[in-house]
Amino acid sequence: MLNKDRAGLYIHVPFCSSKCNYCDFNSYTGKIDHADNYFKSLKKEIELYKAELRHYIINTIFIGGGTPSVVNEQYILEILEKCRTEYNISENCEISIESNPGTLSNEKLKAYKNAGINRISIGLQAYQDKLLKYLGRCHSHKDFTESVKNAKSAGFENINGDIIFGIPGQSLGDWKETLDYLVSLGINHISAYSLKIEEETKFGRMEEQGSLVPVEDELDREMYHYAVDYLNENGLKQYEISNFAKEGYECKHNLIYWKCVDYLGLGAGAHSCLKNTRFSNQISIEGYIDYLNRGEKPLYEKNPLEFTDKMSEYMFLGLRLTAGVSGKEFYELFNRNMFTMYKDIFARLENKSLIKITGDTVKLTRLGLDLANQVFLEFV
Ligand code: SF4
Structure with a gap:
């Protein structure tokens, strides 16, 4: 039996303050008033998987989204508490939370830290505010600097910065400046993704209408190769196609996916793989809550993995x-x-x-x- 003892836990928080132009994640704006019911449902879902998780030790928890940091921190703390009550969470469990600049107050960060969250991922995407605006991001690079500063003073040293290359209008110089900036902040982990234009997004519609032209492959690859070399030279070793880390700061949770270790995904649209079965949850917030109100697992699809x-x-x-x-x-x-x-x-x-x-x-x-x-x- 493959990796029968350890597993990862993913918790999806689907709320965002605005929708980025490139985003096709399961995230919603204007639905934050569902947060109370949503988190009550998450607690019910945690209980429903108690039997399945009895034989596992949870080594990693990833609270992703959406933007988990937009909701009141009390919701996050209660969910972690519930996981600790119902599941076997290892003592040195890596607990990550995704966040956006501008949503991380000192109080929130301290509360996260006290609750055992030990890794924080912050979405920067680009250094240049003009590119942030083009991407539909709701922050400036200064907000990111502030968030990193706050996170460090709250005691976080395991910090990830997410960045994107191949943005229409982004020059190689812009990209170099973004990388320089992250390195100068002493970030220990960087995820660098090539922009993908997805159909059901604002960028997808713009491409269809001809108002967005994707960058040439050549420039995209030049940016990628530059990042690989530059980050390696600066002690952030490439350990996965799009991920770079200082030694010992590789994301343990993502390694679970790449090594095919079992994981349970909780929340709207979350995916799981347990005991050679893949399954996923109801995608909409409302559908997810309805199932749990009826005391049912919010399953959407379930397939055996041959x-x-x-x-x-x-x-x-x-x-x-x-x-x-x-x-x-x-x-x-x-x-x-x-x-x-x-x-x-x-x-x-x-x-x-x-x-x-x-x-x-x-x-x-x-x-x-x-x-x-x-x-x-x-x-x-
Ligand atoms: S913050 Fe993240 S999840 Fe939310 S809309 Fe932007 S890219 Fe999507």
């Missing part, structure tokens, strides 16, 4: 990590030799210089990191 799918998933998620996938670990988990199983795929990918096999380990090459989707498709 053994072969699990192995493929382990490969394409594991290859996201710069450490690659080890044949020994694969064998320990699945009792199969991955070099025999994926012999043809490996040969094809090696021929295209997308992967490199060194001893017992398979890793993406630099080209493979750029064309990761091509690699992953081979395993699907």
Whole structure:
């Protein structure tokens, strides 16, 4: 049985103060008055999974969104308390919360810290206020500086900054300035994502109407390569396609996803994978609350994960990590030799210089990191 003892917990808080132009996450504006019912429902959901989680130790909790920091901190504290009452939370559990600049007062941060939250993720996206405005963000870079300062004085040293490259109108110089700025603030973890224009977003509609032209692939890749080199030089080692950290500050919760460890997602639209079954929750806030008011699990979809799918998933998620996938670990988990199983795929990918096999380990090459989707498709 794969990783039977440890699991991660994801808690979704779907409220935001405004909708960013690129965002297709399950987040809502103007619904904060549902917060009271929503958090009551979360407590009920926590109780409904008590039996399933009895045999697990929770090593990581990630409170994501949406913007969890827009709601009164009391809601967050009560949810963590409820998790501690109902589940086995390890003593040194990594507990992360996502936030936006401008929503982190000193009192809130102290309350988080006292409740055992030990990692804080803050969305910057870009240094230049003109780009923040274009993205539809509701803060300036000064708000971010202030939030980092407040977080540090509240005792947080495990801080992540989220940034985006490949924004229409963003120059390579702008991108370098964003990276410089984060490094100068002494941030220990950076997530850097290439902007994806999703259909159901304001940017998606703008692209359809021709008022938004995505950046050229060449510039996008130049920005990515610059970030990889620059951050590595500054002690933030790339450990996953889009994630960089100082030693010891890698996000343990995200590693759970990439290593296919079990996790339970609570809240509207949250996804879970427990005991080889994948399931997800009702997406709307109202639908989610309705199910829990009836005392039912708020399930939307539920599918068994076949053994072969699990192995493929382990490969394409594991290859996201710069450490690659080890044949020994694969064998320990699945009792199969991955070099025999994926012999043809490996040969094809090696021929295209997308992967490199060194001893017992398979890793993406630099080209493979750029064309990761091509690699992953081979395993699907
Ligand atoms: S803050 Fe995050 S979740 Fe909320 S709208 Fe913006 S990108 Fe989406």
